Amino acid sequence: MTSTSLSSIPVALTIAGSDSGGGAGIQADLRTFAFHLVHGTSAITCVTAQNTLGVTRVDALPAESVVAQIQAVTGDIGVQAAKTGMLLNRDIILAVAEQASCFPNLVVDPVMVSRTGVQLIDDAAIAALKAKLLPLATILTPNRYEAQILSGLDISTLEEMQRAAQRIHQFGSKAVLVKGGGMAGALRGVDVWFDGAHEHTLTGQTVDTSNTHGTGCTLSAAIAANLAIGKDLLTATQHAKEYVTTALGYSLNLGNGQGPVGHFFPLLQRQG
Numbered sequence: 546m547t548s549t550s551l552s553s554i555p556v557a558l559t560i561a562g563s564d565s566g567g568g569a570g571i572q573a574d575l576r577t578f579a580f581h582l583v584h585g586t587s588a589i590t591c592v593t594a595q596n597t598l599g600v601t602r603v604d605a606l607p608a609e610s611v612v613a614q615i616q617a618v619t620g621d622i623g624v625q626a627a628k629t630g631m632l633l634n635r636d637i638i639l640a641v642a643e644q645a646s647c648f649p650n651l652v653v654d655p656v657m658v659s660r661t662g663v664q665l666i667d668d669a670a671i672a673a674l675k676a677k678l679l680p681l682a683t684i685l686t687p688n689r690y691e692a693q694i695l696s697g698l699d700i701s702t703l704e705e706m707q708r709a710a711q712r713i714h715q716f717g718s719k720a721v722l723v724k725g726g727g728m729a730g731a732l733r734g735v736d737v738w739f740d741g742a743h744e745h746t747l748t749g750q751t752v753d754t755s756n757t758h759g760t761g762c763t764l765s766a767a768i769a770a771n772l773a774i775g776k777d778l779l780t781a782t783q784h785a786k787e788y789v790t791t792a793l794g795y796s797l798n799l800g801n802g803q804g805p806v807g808h809f810f811p812l813l814q815r816q817g
C-alpha cells in the first residue's frame with residue numbers, strides 16, 4: 546500500500562500538564578486537535594496523578610525541559626497556534642513567555658483555580674502570569690474563579706461577567722472570554738467575549754451533567770485548533786464553544802466523580 550502524505554495539515558501546540566485520568570490537560574487537548582484534523586504537538590509542564598475525583602500528586606518538569614520541548618517543535622515542525630494550560634509555577638510561566646514570539650496565535654487558559662474553587666498555583670505564579678504571559682495572549686479564557694482573581698470582582702450575574710471581561714482585557718490580551726461553567730443555573734452555558742471594542746454573549750445550551758471534567762481545556766484547545774485552521778478569533782471561539790457543548794452532550798460516565806466530556810462524539814453518534 547502506498548501512503549498519501551499530507552504536507553499542508555495545520556499544526557497546534559499544547560503547553561500543559563498531563564492528566565492521568567485522561568479527562569483534562571494534554572490528553573484532552575490532543576484529542577480536541579485530532580477532532581479538528583489539526584496535528585497536535587505538546588510540551589508537558591507537569592505530571593498529575595489525577596482521576597475523576599481529583600488530583601493526588603503533581604510533579605513539575607524543569608522549565609528547561611519545557612523550553613526544549615517547545616523549541617524541538619517550533620524549530621522543525623512549526624505551529625500555527627499554541628495554547629497554554631496548567632503551567633504550575635513561576636519558572637515555567639516565565640520560560641514559556643520567552644518563547645511566545647514563536648506562536649502566531651496564543652490561547653492562554655489561565656489555569657489557577659479548579660471549578661470547585663481550589664487554588665491550583667501559588668501567588669508567585671499568579672503574579673508572573675499577570676505580568677508576563679497575559680499581555681501576550683491572543684485570547685485569555687478564565688473561568689469564573691480565575692476571572693474573580695484577575696478582575697477583583699465577585700461574579701454572580703451576567704453583568705458582572707461582562708464587567709470582569711472588560712477589566713481583565715486591561716492585562717493586554719487581544720480578547721478575553723469569561724467562561725460560565727462555574728456559574729449557577731442557565732449561566733452555566735454562557736460565556737462573555739470582549740476584545741476592547743466589541744462584546745458578545747456566547748450562549749450555548751446548558752447541559753445537565755456532572756461529567757464536566759476538562760471543559761476548559763477542551764474549549765481553549767478547540768479555539769487554538771480553529772485558529773490554526775485559519776478562522777478569525779471570534780469565529781474560532783464560537784466554533785469551539787459549539788464543540789464543547791456537543792461534547793458535553795456525549796460526556797462519559799467514568800469513575801466515581803466528574804467524568805470527562807466525549808471528545809470523539811461523531812464516533813459515539815455512529816454507534817447510536
Ligand SMILES: Nc1ncnc2c1ncn2[C@@H]1O[C@H](COP(=O)(O)OP(=O)(O)O)[C@@H](O)[C@H]1O
Pocket residue numbers: 659660687688689724725726727733734735736749750751752753754757759760761762764786789790793
Ligand atoms: N453544564 C454546562 N452546560 C453547558 N456548557 C457548559 C457547562 N459547563 C461548562 N460549560 C461550558 O464549558 C466551557 C468551559 O467553561 P468552564 O467549565 O467554566 O471552564 P473550566 O473548566 O476552566 O472551569 C465554557 O464554554 C462553558 O460555558
Ligand SMILES: Cc1ncc(COP(=O)(O)OP(=O)(O)O)c(N)n1
Pocket residue numbers: 561562563564569570571593595630631656659660661757758759760761762763
Ligand atoms: C493537567 C490538568 N490541566 C488542567 C486541569 C483543569 O482542567 P479544566 O478543563 O480547566 O477544568 P475542569 O473543567 O476539569 O475543572 C486539570 N484538572 N488537570
